[in-house]
Amino acid sequence: VAAGSLTVIGTGIRMGVQLTPEARAAIDASDELLHLAADPLTEEWLLGLHPRSTSLGSEYRVGERREEIYERIVERLVTPVREGRRVCAAFYGHPGIYVRPSHEAIRRAREEGYEARMLPAISAEDCLFADLGVDPAATGCASYDATDFLLRSPELDAASALLLWQITVIGDPNAVAESRIDNVHVLVERLAETYPRDHEVIVYEASPYPIAEPVIERVPLGALAEAPLTPLSTLYVPPASVRDVDREMAVRLGFSTD
Amino acid sequence: MTVAEFLLALARDSELLLRFAEEPERVVKESGLGETQRKLLLSGNLRELRVKIKAEVEIDGEMVAFHTVYAPHPVPPPPPPPKE
Numbered sequence: 001v002a003a004g005s006l007t008v009i010g011t012g013i014r015m016g017v018q019l020t021p022e023a024r025a026a027i028d029a030s031d032e033l034l035h036l037a038a039d040p041l042t043e044e045w046l047l048g049l050h051p052r053s054t055s056l057g058s059e060y061r062v063g064e065r066r067e068e069i070y071e072r073i074v075e076r077l078v079t080p081v082r083e084g085r086r087v088c089a090a091f092y093g094h095p096g097i098y099v100r101p102s103h104e105a106i107r108r109a110r111e112e113g114y115e116a117r118m119l120p121a122i123s124a125e126d127c128l129f130a131d132l133g134v135d136p137a138a139t140g141c142a143s144y145d146a147t148d149f150l151l152r153s154p155e156l157d158a159a160s161a162l163l164l165w166q167i168t169v170i171g172d173p174n175a176v177a178e179s180r181i182d183n184v185h186v187l188v189e190r191l192a193e194t195y196p197r198d199h200e201v202i203v204y205e206a207s208p209y210p211i212a213e214p215v216i217e218r219v220p221l222g223a224l225a226e227a228p229l230t231p232l233s234t235l236y237v238p239p240a241s242v243r244d245v246d247r248e249m250a251v252r253l254g255f256s257t258d
Numbered sequence: 259m260t261v262a263e264f265l266l267a268l269a270r271d272s273e274l275l276l277r278f279a280e281e282p283e284r285v286v287k288e289s290g291l292g293e294t295q296r297k298l299l300l301s302g303n304l305r306e307l308r309v310k311i312k313a314e315v316e317i318d319g320e321m322v323a324f325h326t327v328y329a330p331h332p333v334p335p336p337p338p339p340p341k342e
Contacts, residue, residue, distance in 0.1 A: 016269025
């Protein structure tokens with residue numbers, strides 16, 4: 001194994017209080033910290049965690065394709081590894097959930113013979129289940145990127161919960177200066193094929209500050225496009241029906257049928 | 259001290275965070291922040307905090323709406339038109 005290494009960590013969502021001891025140790029053991037946060041204040045906090053700490057935020061240019069931005073980030077992470085340094089890369093939330101460059105950087109580093117690993121962290125989804133008080137195990141829960149969901153049109157099960165991410169950049173492959181909400185009505189139309197328009201859905205945003213409350217807006221599905229969406233809004237669609245138990249299977253598994 | 263600086267202090271100092279959890283009004287008062295800022299911090303209103311922080315924190319260069327780190331995988335190209 002070559003000298004350089006890459007450790008990818010997540011900061012969690014809440015600034016300063018969701019960084020795991022394992023992730024903190026990875027920062028301390030590194031030669032440099034490269035990081036990406038969702039807001040400028042968290043960026044500032046990260047700058048203070050390591051004497052050689054650099055934000056990756058400068059890679060974002062409005063109007064540029066996100067794929068190109070992510071490719072630059074991958075190279076920003078792997079280049080110092082090739083030069084023999086121990087790199088720690090920190091992404092907000094969980095570094096392996098909705099983070100393309102982290103997976104690709106690890107793949108590329110390993111392919112070139114360097115040690116590379118990812119440490120788990122608290123994701124926005126983890127915060128959502130805690131803040132909304134829902135357990136995905138109760139009904140099952142499907143989760144999609146909103147654009148992917150519309151493009152690939154997976155079969156929906158109204159008896160399961162549904163999570164849709166990145167609803168403010170639907171259909172836009174570029175980095176944007178403002179939320180793109182003009183395609184939210186397309187999402188509403190698609191969901192209305194399965195759910196009643198008066199079905200209550202929840203617009204959610206986890207709080208990045210330990211003293212602030214999350215944003216939780218309950219609106220009828222049909223009014224989603226008019227809801228006050230924030231750039232980091234996620235849509236939670238609760239189940240609209242109850243799935244029956246397969247009695248034949250219940251008997252087969254040894255459950256009572258009384 | 260600004261609202262942003264107070265939030266950073268909470269993130270960096272777990273003892274301060276603990277004290278805030280126990281006695282939020284006292285801790286905010288000790289910070290020397292003005293009444294409007296204190297009310298904002300105690301409200302826990304994320305939308306309003308974001309607006310305030312945006313005004314306080316200097317941002318270099320152009321600001322994107324948020325740092326998305328995921329884009330859907332490339333969409334397959336449409337099939338070629340049928341040959342005539």
